[in-house]
Amino acid sequence: MTEAVLFWLFAVVAVAGGLGVVLARDPLHGALSLLAAFFALAGLFLLLAAQLLAVLQVLVYAGAILVLFLLVILLLDLGPARAAASPPGVVKLAGALGALGLAGLLCTLFLSASFPPAVPPSDFGAVAAVGRVLFIDYTLPFEAISLLLLAAILGAVVVAKGKV
């Protein structure tokens, strides 16, 4: 019961936050909606017993990435008045219809699908359990991520330094 209530609470906030990101005219409001969505997502992770993921969601996404977004919005002087001209009505209608169609399709799929029952181990989601999977089973993806982060560093410097 508690779980169901919490699930619906987090789910509604997550979807509303997502809608807010798309619909808000002021980019600042969009970013704050994203923050709400991030927190709700962390709550959903918690309900799925993925505790480490929930904490990291708050630390990395809400704590670092969103702050970067806010910084960019503030520094770029993107007030609501400077927002791009809104697309013509036909485009909006087509986009809305497409999104609704996709949502309907996915809902039908999810409702009709039979998901294989997951049997997580008792310590699932704990830091140690995640670490064991990450460092023992997923060694190769883990090391590949170091290269990916390196590429991000190099790319950021190359793009920002501009004039070669």
Place this chain on the structure above:
Amino acid sequence: MLAVSQLGSWLPIALLFLVAAGLALALASVSALVGPRRARGVHDESFECGSEAIGSARERFGVKFYVVALLFIVFDVEGVFLYPWAVLFRELAWPGLAAMGFFVATLAIGLVYVWKKGALDWEH
């Protein structure tokens, strides 16, 4: 799904969030209800006395702010991978040290590159 009993252990954190949100709301509403309302004229300016404000506070800033922010996120993500490794340090032993050693060494080279390149230099 998480058992309800386990969920209970997160109650203090949920309470903390509630108190934080409640406190912010309460303070904002108290100040709105009780505070004096003189939002006009000279009170709207950045400095009520002294120098006049010039231009808007929203201006284009140098790209170096973004570089530092981006690099922060990259190394933040690196730090995230260190948590579970630190918890399991003894259990993982040498293979774990080797795996993390390679990971950190790669990013350390990235750090040396960034450092020597001057991307962290403010005056550069």
Place this chain on the structure above:
Amino acid sequence: MPVSLADILALLPEILLSLGALLLMMTEVFLAGARRGYQALLAALFTAAAFAAFLAQRGGGPRVLFGGFAVSDGFALFAGATICAGLLVTVVLGAGFLAPRSAERGEFYALALLAAAGMCLLVRAEDLLFVFIALELMSVPTYALVAYLRTGDRPSEAAFKYFLLGAFSSALFLYGAALVFGATGRTSLSGIAAAGGGKLLLAGLALVIAGLSFKIAAVPFHMWAPDVYEGASTPVTAFMAVGVKAASFAVLTRILVTAFGAPALAAVWQPLVVALALLTMVFGNLLALTQRNVKRMLAYSSVAHAGYLLVAVAAASRGFSGPSARGEAVSSLLFYLAAYTLTTAGAFGALAALERMGPDPQPWDLDRFAGLAKRRPWAAAATAMLMLSLAGIPPTVGFIGKLLVFKAAVDAGLVPLAIAGVLASVVGLYYYLRVVVVMYMQPAPLGSVPTPASWPLDLVLVATATLVLLFGLAPAGLANAALSSTGLLGG
């Protein structure tokens, strides 16, 4: 899962490429002087070593590495060697193109090597999660490379467009992978094949195909390609056209054949791939017809070639053809990838050789090729050879590639598709041969200043044209190598 030394050794090519990238980053900050010629040499050496490592590993049977995230099989080795060949051409092109513009930096080569490491991991990925990481490792450095040399608005626009659409396509792929995982509970390709699934699996499959279709620039997911290919500096365009496309095609084929190879599933994706192939061949060629800008023409040409490659992918579906026909289709894909890599990289080399320094309103106009036969007969002959190969005219390797692909399609029962492909190639003749005609029949425009020759660019031209001719006259070696490389693990 204990990591064995053999597993690490199997990844030697990727390790060499990454080490090279790290070393180049360090030379850039510690040894950067006025003379940077050694950086290109260093990059070329590491690339050649990775290429040699791929060749040296051939002959061993298929092996699973690191507990099933990657494999070492003939398919991965052949595709990896092709990618390294494309990278080698890119490095030499970069040296010849960037040095005169005093824009040669270690970062350029480091980014290219890192991206190539991602590509090589991508072609051997055997798990959707690892596919995604490798896909990003390929894409992130490529975004930065597109933004590497930017003067004026065009390159910035291209970099931004490529980044946005690339991130979007990665997200599509990731969502598809998530749906596949939801339907089967597995991420490994062989696990997905064993588990099977209902409609949800099909939705995931469609999204995975859509995400990768962006990367290979198949119609209708191609809109970004002309602008990005035009805006990026020419060596980067060559790298995107050959490397990104080859790696994406390899992983698309592996996913479709290994994870979705069951007849019931193949019956779903084969028509999808056939439709994509048809659209891509027809529109790619038609759109290329009207281009006077040779760089845009080559961009549309690379779209059209994605169509021919999709014909081979469609022919590789197991549901409609026996295992031998599938082997034939996969080998034709590999051969075509190798032929396409050599020819396209060389063609962009020709473009780089004619590009002027400094601001130029129309740097890639067809007129730039006028009178080339008189001024630089060798470069003109090489360019003509590359254009013939792109058009698929004997005695070039492009002809053999098309022959093998269309033969595989016919053997797989896709006769109408093969006929459409031949007709589309006939349309393509016009715009490829127009370049040759302009080079040989038109005099150079009055008052035009010839671009000074640069030996690395000439080396690329002559080397690729020679190989194109050589493999066209004696294709047996390369074709046999491709034929013996079709062993897809679990496929």
